Amino acid sequence: MSSTEDPKQPRNTARRHFLGVVAAAGARLAGAAAMATAISISPAKAMGRRWGRGGSGGHGGSGGRGGHGGSGANCFLRGTAILTDCGEKPVEDLSIGDRVALPDGSTRAVKWVGRQSFKKSGARWQKDVVPIRVCRHALDGHTPHSDLYLSPGHGLYLNGILIQVKELVNGTTIAPVSPAPDASIDYYAVMLDAHEVILAEGAAAESFHLKNSNHENFCNFAEYQRLYGGEHSMMTPFAPLLGGGWSHLKALLLLGVSPLVPTSDPFGDACEKIDAQARELSL
Numbered sequence: 001m002s003s004t005e006d007p008k009q010p011r012n013t014a015r016r017h018f019l020g021v022v023a024a025a026g027a028r029l030a031g032a033a034a035m036a037t038a039i040s041i042s043p044a045k046a047m048g049r050r051w052g053r054g055g056s057g058g059h060g061g062s063g064g065r066g067g068h069g070g071s072g073a074n075c076f077l078r079g080t081a082i083l084t085d086c087g088e089k090p091v092e093d094l095s096i097g098d099r100v101a102l103p104d105g106s107t108r109a110v111k112w113v114g115r116q117s118f119k120k121s122g123a124r125w126q127k128d129v130v131p132i133r134v135c136r137h138a139l140d141g142h143t144p145h146s147d148l149y150l151s152p153g154h155g156l157y158l159n160g161i162l163i164q165v166k167e168l169v170n171g172t173t174i175a176p177v178s179p180a181p182d183a184s185i186d187y188y189a190v191m192l193d194a195h196e197v198i199l200a201e202g203a204a205a206e207s208f209h210l211k212n213s214n215h216e217n218f219c220n221f222a223e224y225q226r227l228y229g230g231e232h233s234m235m236t237p238f239a240p241l242l243g244g245g246w247s248h249l250k251a252l253l254l255l256g257v258s259p260l261v262p263t264s265d266p267f268g269d270a271c272e273k274i275d276a277q278a279r280e281l282s283l
Contacts, residue, residue: 158266
């Protein structure tokens with residue numbers, strides 16, 4: 001089984017400039033080409049049990065009920081290690097009632113685990129479904145402690161805000177990785193009683209953010225209905241979410257940051273730190 005990165009995926013430079021928070025192009029990765037080659041060598045071998053196989057009975061590449069990446073679902077790829085009060089546990093092995101660890105050292109009980117499965121439809125995987133890999137130590141010198149694979153809309157908690165991982169793509173240390181054509185992509189969403197940040201491969205990432213009926217995007221939504229009936233509440237966001245366009249502008253305004261006045265930008269600072277770390281890893 002082989003796995004390849006999307007050759008048409010941009011390094012997100014244009015998107016970052018559109019967001020208005022990126023440093024000059026000269027500060028980009030000096031060793032991007034070498035780094036991209038180094039981290040893309042047979043990524044499937046390092047992923048172990050993460051890829052499912054075709055014919056799993058899940059949703060097709062169109063995203064099934066209501067879509068996936070386009071709906072902003074925040075999911076972990078199969079095999080992602082989630083820290084619990086009993087140590088790390090693969091996300092697919094979490095059960096209702098298990099207690100996951102929060103960055104402050106406290107724990108919260110798992111209320112529900114949503115599941116989605118996608119298979120390739122057409123010549124290419126849809127980009128809103130393809131997982132994004134955050135390489136080991138891409139965020140800083142120790143985080144994540146192993147490669148982390150997230151759905152494109154999943155938020156990482158950096159600098160006091162949530163940033164969708166697709167906005168952090170640099171083409172090297174953070175980049176989409178497509179599975180083999182006959183594989184399936186299996187995603188899991190960890191829902192608590194509130195929107196929180198949990199530890200996935202040591203990195204702070206958001207739990208599932210319940211919004212009205214977005215639990216219906218999952219193939220096991222009937223389980224949620226059976227357990228919680230008509231409970232379709234809107235969770236309060238853990239932190240402002242930056243995800244591009246107007247949502248980015250809204251989040252900046254919530255943070256008290258004016259897009260018209262030069263000031264510290266938590267998104268730009270995060271991008272600069274990630275790019276600096278990528279340069280370090282390429283040496």
